[in-house]
Amino acid sequence: MxxxxxxxxxxxxxxxxxxxxxxxxxxxxxxxxxxxxxxxxxxxxxxxxxxxxxxxxxxxxxxxxxxxxxxxxxxxxxxxxxxxxxxxxxxxxxxxxxxxxxxxxxxxxxxxxxxxxxxxxxxxxxxxxxxxxxxxxxxxxxxxxGAIDVSAIDEELDRLSVREREVMKLIARGYSYREVAKELFISIKTVETHVSSVLRKLQLSNRHQLTKWATDRHLV
The missing domain is CATH 3.40.50.2300 (Response regulator)
Known part of the structure; x- marks a missing residue:
């Protein structure tokens, strides 16, 4: 030192x-x-x-x-x-x-x-x-x-639970459902449920849109 x-x-x-x-x-x-x-x-x-x-x-x-x-x-x-x-x-x-x-x-x-x-x-x-x-x-x-819309980040992320945020980030990074399940020690079916919930809450249609949403906000 x-x-x-x-x-x-x-x-x-x-x-x-x-x-x-x-x-x-x-x-x-x-x-x-x-x-x-x-x-x-x-x-x-x-x-x-x-x-x-x-x-x-x-x-x-x-x-x-x-x-x-x-x-x-x-x-x-x-x-x-x-x-x-x-x-x-x-x-x-x-x-x-x-x-x-x-x-x-x-x-x-x-x-x-x-x-x-x-x-x-x-x-x-x-x-x-x-x-x-x-x-x-x-x-x-x-x-x-103002380059990042802080209020939008907070408002939309607040809709997601802690677990949903974890799943969202891994999916946005390109993880498969199986890889997410292994990483978070949950079942693949639970991952599917969380992804469906995230897409619904964020009003997105698929994981491609989810990845773009997360990338635009510097979340991954």
Whole structure:
């Protein structure tokens, strides 16, 4: 670790992710360079630990049981406005980035980031800066410039359940029904049901239209 990171030692950090092994990995990577004061695995546990410990920075996954990372931010910021949130997610989809930033996160980085970059990002967010992985910054600029219709993304996506969104993204990426079923540990018939529901809710006719719909919105 470079000397530039020595001032991170005083940071109090909470790690929020629904995968225990990932939380353990992050704690191992950053724990000797900052003070990890708690962890959360869903919206309820995340809000509770953040309110109790009042950390400087929360490393927050976007997809969480109970409503997602944006819901954690919405519940915390009204009473803990000094807590800074840095989204740390495997997703690089536009609606995830825009949604959590609109909720109040100060940055968004993907899980491919290395530990030194993550620590630097945490320090910058704690100091009040905004931090983004390079590609993701473009989504935010597009949203503010009007190139992405944020309201349309939110309104249409809100019609879909979490599982429907997962199925939609995989189908849009070219997965077969069988491959989607294997990826999500559900039956092919369940995949068919979800796809039919997605097409109906989005008023689309086939998977070709669905792929175009998702691509136009930078969802895949």
């Amino acid at each position: 470079s000397d530039e990171m020595t001032d991170v030692g005083g940071l109090r950090v909470v790690i929020v992710d629904d995968h225990a092994m990932f939380r353990a990995g992050v704690r191992h990577e950053i724990g000797q360079h900052c003070n990890v004061v708690g962890e959360g695995e869903d919206v309820a546990t995340a809000v509770a630990v953040i309110v109790a410990t009042e950390p400087d920075v929360v490393l927050l996954d976007v997809h969480l049981p109970g409503g997602g990372g944006a819901e954690v931010i919405k519940q915390v910021l009204p009473t803990r406005p000094d807590v800074k949130f840095l989204a740390l997610s495997v997703s690089d989809a536009a609606q995830d980035v825009i949604g959590v930033i609109r909720a109040g996160a100060r940055g968004y980085v993907t899980k491919s980031i290395n530990s030194e970059e993550l620590l630097e990002g945490m320090a910058r967010v704690a100091a009040g800066d905004a931090v983004f992985s390079p590609r993701l910054a473009g989504f935010v600029l597009d949203a503010f410039s």
